[in-house]
Amino acid sequence: MAVREIVSIGHPVLREPAGAVPEGEITSDEIQALVDDLVETMRAAGGAGLAAPQIAVPLRVFVVEVRDNPRYPYKPHLPLRVLVNPKVRPLSEETFEVVEGCLSIPALRGRLRRHAEVELSYLDRTGERHVEQIRGLSSGTFQHEQDHLDGVLFVDRVEDPRTLTSWESFAAFQAERDGVALAAFD
Ligand code: ZN
Numbered sequence: 001m002a003v004r005e006i007v008s009i010g011h012p013v014l015r016e017p018a019g020a021v022p023e024g025e026i027t028s029d030e031i032q033a034l035v036d037d038l039v040e041t042m043r044a045a046g047g048a049g050l051a052a053p054q055i056a057v058p059l060r061v062f063v064v065e066v067r068d069n070p071r072y073p074y075k076p077h078l079p080l081r082v083l084v085n086p087k088v089r090p091l092s093e094e095t096f097e098v099v100e101g102c103l104s105i106p107a108l109r110g111r112l113r114r115h116a117e118v119e120l121s122y123l124d125r126t127g128e129r130h131v132e133q134i135r136g137l138s139s140g141t142f143q144h145e146q147d148h149l150d151g152v153l154f155v156d157r158v159e160d161p162r163t164l165t166s167w168e169s170f171a172a173f174q175a176e177r178d179g180v181a182l183a184a185f186d
Contacts, residue, residue: 001036003044004055009105015151018058020085026127035125038063047103049141051148054104060085062145086122088146090115098140100154109170110158114140
């Protein structure tokens with residue numbers, strides 16, 4: 001296991017659609033090492049999620065986990081999940097406004113909308129299929145990570161670029177503003 005370098009916006013791998021992992025290769029040493037490195041790198045960076053393209057691996061794999069995270073004290077706990085070849089499907093038209101950040105876009109946050117309720121379909125690290133329904137802030141985390149597999153970054157979804165803010169300014173001027181879910185993602 002190793003903590004890998006997280007690449008930042010402008011790196012071409014973040015803009016390419018990632019490739020599916022062949023199902024027969026999920027339990028290979030290579031993919032298992034990738035999963036271990038994603039988990040270790042996410043934890044080292046204090047992130048709530050991390051997608052393989054963020055460590056320059058163009059494959060459809062991401063991990064999410066929220067434990068007691070001092071960066072996101074308002075985020076609900078989320079047990080570790082490893083998602084291989086995931087699909088994320090909105091279950092309703094309902095959306096909510098969030099303020100997101102990204103480990104690949106250092107020091108920037110912005111406002112956007114995410115679906116309030118989604119269905120996840122994915123394979124875990126043993127190749128077993130799972131289907132789950134997720135609501136609320138946690139559902140936004142999965143949508144953020146799924147976007148990374150399609151070459152999409154949160155800044156693409158910010159409707160008003162004037163909402164972009166540094167973390168420092170967010171804490172100073174916006175954190176107390178009501179009506180917005182304070183959700184930073186990976
Ligand atoms: Zn991100």
